[in-house]
Amino acid sequence: MTDAVRLETLYKTYDDTGTAVTALDGVTASFGAGTFTAVMGPSGSGKSTLLQCAAGLDRPTAGRVFLAGTELHAGKDTAMTKFRRTRVGFVFQDYNLLPALTVEQNVLLPSRLAGRRADHARARAVLDRLGLLDRRDDLPERLSGGQRQRVAIARALIGDPAVVFADEPTGALDLRSAREVLSLLRTVVHEHGRTVVMVTHDPVAAAYADSVLFLADGRLAGALSAPTAEAVAERLAHLGDLVGAGAEAVA
Amino acid sequence: MIAVALRGLRHRPGGFVATFLSAFLGATLLMTFAAMLDTAAGADTVSAESLSTTAAVAGGWCLIIVIFAVTSTLSLAVRRRAEQTALLRRLGATGPQVGRMIVGEAVAVALVASAAAVPVGLVLGRLLLALMQDTGQVAAGVGYAFGPVALGVGFGVTLLGSVVAAVATVRRTAGPAGARPERPRARRVAGVVFLLIATNCSVLTATLMDGKGIDAMQTAGQAGIWAAIGLALFAPELLRLVTAVLAGPVRLAGGAAGELAVLGVRQRTRRLAGAVMPVALFTGIATGTVYMQGIEDDAAAGTIQPAYARDIQTLNYVVVGMITVFVAIMLVNSLIAATAHRRREFAQQRLAGSTRGQVLALVSLEGLLVTATGVLSGSTASLFTILPFGAARADRVWPDASPVAYMTIVVIAVALTGLSLLGTTRRTLRGPAVAALR
Numbered sequence: 001m002t003d004a005v006r007l008e009t010l011y012k013t014y015d016d017t018g019t020a021v022t023a024l025d026g027v028t029a030s031f032g033a034g035t036f037t038a039v040m041g042p043s044g045s046g047k048s049t050l051l052q053c054a055a056g057l058d059r060p061t062a063g064r065v066f067l068a069g070t071e072l073h074a075g076k077d078t079a080m081t082k083f084r085r086t087r088v089g090f091v092f093q094d095y096n097l098l099p100a101l102t103v104e105q106n107v108l109l110p111s112r113l114a115g116r117r118a119d120h121a122r123a124r125a126v127l128d129r130l131g132l133l134d135r136r137d138d139l140p141e142r143l144s145g146g147q148r149q150r151v152a153i154a155r156a157l158i159g160d161p162a163v164v165f166a167d168e169p170t171g172a173l174d175l176r177s178a179r180e181v182l183s184l185l186r187t188v189v190h191e192h193g194r195t196v197v198m199v200t201h202d203p204v205a206a207a208y209a210d211s212v213l214f215l216a217d218g219r220l221a222g223a224l225s226a227p228t229a230e231a232v233a234e235r236l237a238h239l240g241d242l243v244g245a246g247a248e249a250v251a
Numbered sequence: 252m253i254a255v256a257l258r259g260l261r262h263r264p265g266g267f268v269a270t271f272l273s274a275f276l277g278a279t280l281l282m283t284f285a286a287m288l289d290t291a292a293g294a295d296t297v298s299a300e301s302l303s304t305t306a307a308v309a310g311g312w313c314l315i316i317v318i319f320a321v322t323s324t325l326s327l328a329v330r331r332r333a334e335q336t337a338l339l340r341r342l343g344a345t346g347p348q349v350g351r352m353i354v355g356e357a358v359a360v361a362l363v364a365s366a367a368a369v370p371v372g373l374v375l376g377r378l379l380l381a382l383m384q385d386t387g388q389v390a391a392g393v394g395y396a397f398g399p400v401a402l403g404v405g406f407g408v409t410l411l412g413s414v415v416a417a418v419a420t421v422r423r424t425a426g427p428a429g430a431r432p433e434r435p436r437a438r439r440v441a442g443v444v445f446l447l448i449a450t451n452c453s454v455l456t457a458t459l460m461d462g463k464g465i466d467a468m469q470t471a472g473q474a475g476i477w478a479a480i481g482l483a484l485f486a487p488e489l490l491r492l493v494t495a496v497l498a499g500p501v502r503l504a505g506g507a508a509g510e511l512a513v514l515g516v517r518q519r520t521r522r523l524a525g526a527v528m529p530v531a532l533f534t535g536i537a538t539g540t541v542y543m544q545g546i547e548d549d550a551a552a553g554t555i556q557p558a559y560a561r562d563i564q565t566l567n568y569v570v571v572g573m574i575t576v577f578v579a580i581m582l583v584n585s586l587i588a589a590t591a592h593r594r595r596e597f598a599q600q601r602l603a604g605s606t607r608g609q610v611l612a613l614v615s616l617e618g619l620l621v622t623a624t625g626v627l628s629g630s631t632a633s634l635f636t637i638l639p640f641g642a643a644r645a646d647r648v649w650p651d652a653s654p655v656a657y658m659t660i661v662v663i664a665v666a667l668t669g670l671s672l673l674g675t676t677r678r679t680l681r682g683p684a685v686a687a688l689r
Contacts, residue, residue, distance in 0.1 A: 057602070057685045077683075078606040085604045096599045100511075100518040110604040112507040155603070 002069060003030040004163045004195035005054055010063035012049050012218075023049040024060065025218035031163065033068075036189040036196045038206035040232065041215035042239060047199045048167060050215065054197065055165045056084045068162035085114045089156025093168040095148040097140040097155075103127065104136040107155045114159075126154045130184065146177025153184060157194070164188070166198040170205050182208040203232035214239055267360050269324040269584035273577065274364035274409050277317030280573060282372025282397075282405035283379055284310040289396040290380055298389040305383065308469070309566050313573070314408060315476065319532070320577045321361075321409070322416035323525065327588040329353055329420045350421040357417035358410065365406045372405060373397050386561045438484055445481030449474045449635045456639035465551070465560050467643040468567075471543055475636030479535030482628035486524035486531065490516065493624040505616050508609045511600070512616035523621050526585050530625020530664050533578035535632030537660045540571050542637045545652045550644045575663070583671040590614065590675040597676070601684035611676055618672040622665055629664075630657075 012024040023046040031037050041047045052058040054065055056072050059080075065072040067087045073079070084090075097106045107127065108118045127133045130150045140148055149169060156164045166185065170178035186208055188194045198209060206212050211225040212232055216239050224235060284306045291302035329336075336349055344352075376397055383389040452474035460467035482489065494516045502509040516523055544567045551560060597610050605613075641650045 052683075052685050058683045078608060081601065081604060081606045090602060092602070096602055098511075098596070098599060098603065100514045106603075109507070112510070113604040113606075113609060115506060 002033055003066070004033040004035075004068060005031040005197060006066040007050075007054055008064040008066075010050070010053055010065070011061045012046070012053055012058070013061050022218050024053065024063075026063075027215070027218070027220055029213060029220060031195060031197050033162075033195050034189065034193050035211070036186060036209045037198070038209035038212045038227070039197065039199045039215060040201065040203075040206050040212055040236060041221070042236070043201070045215040046218040047215050049218075051165050051167055051197065051199045055088050055090055055163075056080045057090070082114075085110060085159065087162045089159060089161040089164040091149065091152050091156050091164060091166040091169045093171040095140070095145075095152045095172075097148055097151055099140055102137050102139055103132060103143070103151050106140065106151055107158055110155060110159050119158075123154075123158060126158055127151075130154050144177065145173045146180050149173060149177070149181050150184060153181070153188070157188065161194075163195040163197060166196060168200055169198060170200070170202065178202075178205065203229040203236060206232045267328055267356070269580055270321065270328050270357075270360050270413075271364050273317070273320035273324050273580050274361050274413060275368050276573075276576060276580075277313065277320060277412070278365040278368035278405045278409040279371045279375065280313045281310065281317065281408055282368055282401045283375040284313065285404035286372065286376030286395075286397045286401040287379065288400040288404075289398040290376075290393060292398075292400075293396055294393040295390055298393050301383065301388045305379075305566065308563075309570060310404070315480075317408060318412045318415070319528075320581050321412045322419065323529070323581050324584050325357055325360075325413065325416045326420040327525075327585055329417075330588065350418075353421050354414060354417040357413040361410045361413035362406075365409045368405060368409075369402070372401065376401065382565065386565075388561075435487075439488075442481050442484035445477050445484065449476075449478035449481055449632075452477060453635045453639040457642045461643040464644070465547055465556065465563060467640055468543060468547065468563065471636045471640035471643070472540065474639065475535055475539030475543075475633055478632035478635035479532050479539075479629060482535070482632050483528040483531045486527035486624065486628070487520045489628055490520055490524055490527055490620065490624045493627065494620050497620060497623065501616050501620065505612050508605075508612040509616055512613045512620070515613070516617055516620050522589055523617065526582065526589060526621050526668070527625045527628065529578045529581040529585065530622055530668060531628035531632065533574060533582070533667075534626050534629025534660055534664055536574050536629075537571050538630060538633035538657055539636030540567050541656045541660070542633065542650055542652055543640050544568070545656070546637070546641050546645050546650050549651070579667055582667050586618075586668065586671040587675045590672060591679060594679045597679055598684040598686075601680075607680050610680060611673065614672055614676045615669070618668050622668045625668075626661055626664055 007027055007029045010024045010027045012022070014021045014023060025046075027046075027050060039047045039050060049058065053060040053063075054067075056065070056067075067083075070087070072083060098109065101109060104120070104123055104127065107123045108120070112118055124133060124136065127136055130153065132147065132150055132154065135143060135147065140151065143151065153164075153169075164185075169185070170181055173181060182205055185196050185198065189196050189210075196209075198205070200206055207227050207229040209227065211223060212227045212235075213223050214221040214235060221239055222235065224231060287302040287306040291299040291306075294302060336353075339349055339352070340346075377395050380389065380393070380395050384391050384393070452470045456467050456471040456474060460470055494513060498513045501513055505512060544564060547560075548564070597605075600610055600613075601607070637650055638648050642648050645651075
């Protein structure tokens, strides 16, 4: 099985204020096609940075990113945008739907921006699958949080991406909507063969994934397959201890 | 609350630069012309009359423009700090407290700007008097005076204009949370009233002022200003109309970006209408004044003119220059404010797959629709001046003049809009898109 995403010794340092902050400290990982992986870690562990570098939204300081076997060259913004269009779908915590566009227009926006003809039939098929067909002419402001996130998922899926990245997709949702969205992501993986990589801080959300990857201080700190919420929570608490005890304890 | 206001001013003086500049320029010009009234008090009758006319004509222009410019810059400065205001409200500040803070800031800025204007106004007033003495308008012996009228008008009008603008802004922003519905009826009624006044001035120019020579400028000049303001008040409607007409070509030229531009203008008509206003005022007043003076120059060639004709000519060009500066400030300020807060929106578009180039194309096309609306309204308004003045002064409605001046004015309008929009957008697009969402 080929890897949908492969990361080789990724480094990312931020140096906005003069004092360098290391967000990623040599991370190597791969995510198989057709899998659902959660990336977890305490605040500041570098999990969002990992996702953004892997998705071509941010440039790693060093290291390589392969998406569906093709290397992502951290070059010009425009080139990276075009690369993303064909390979990556993204779901954000706060949906990032354009308020001026209807549901269907939002879903079709990426392909319109890529200069392709709007495939209304396909958009409607995806919206139908996500239970949003009757809302396709509504503006996002008329939808609930859960519905908006489903629109965002439809938008991420429409371009047939090699991988869908989700950054805290349930962070702004109530429990019921969160469950719906997470089940939907599972369905997307298991019934439609997509690949999903999700960053979350919520053990319950992580339990929906096939496996969990832990990050602490910008480094990999273990993995867990077939996770339960309890197991994830326990491992997270343990991660906190390690970080608190300092680097020597880990070594 | 006043203390908070002053701390805010010291902490972020940058947010008030535009307000300060427009208040400073306004106060300077007001003082310059009001000093002619001070001077007139100690002059012979003929000189005094000439001085008062100059002050009244040019001062009137200043008054309107100062109030416009201060209102627009101040309300944008306040809107840009909506977050801070919201924070204060959450911390327990009442609406009136926030209101006092905003008015306090406005007063402080106006006071500092007026004080800074005193030395500049003093020098400019002296120059203006010298100019009028050179042209023989004012007796050489008349001594320059810069006194209570100059200071009173300069400080008074600037302060009053700022307070009125601040109170209007407070009523719009510091009210209870939630969008305040627009009151289009009041705006439209005002627009119709201004257009009626403009028409009245035009008709007066073509009838009553026919044969009165250069004096017809008084009503003709006003007609164009009133018409420009009247049409500017209809900016939202006109913008919608222009967008509807140009939607096809814009979509064709811009693809997805064009489509987003048309949608964006439809959604944000009110906000963008704020940028139509300065373009309309500039195009209208500049075109009207320059061509009116052109007609006058042609008609006056070879005839004996009243002594103040040359002053008026100078003044007309001073007015055009002044308006250009003011409008540039208003335009750049409103466009920067209207674009800078779209950082998040642009980031969202880029995350949805827009390249930087596509975002820039979108903004340019929006700017095109705004500029086209402003230039069309302004050009229409200028006809309220040009046509009746031509009829009254040269017995021909359509002037026999080169279109170069008009084209220059349009180019300036397009350049001002384009440069400020693209400059801000580029800055807004700097760095990775995800950073803008944090």
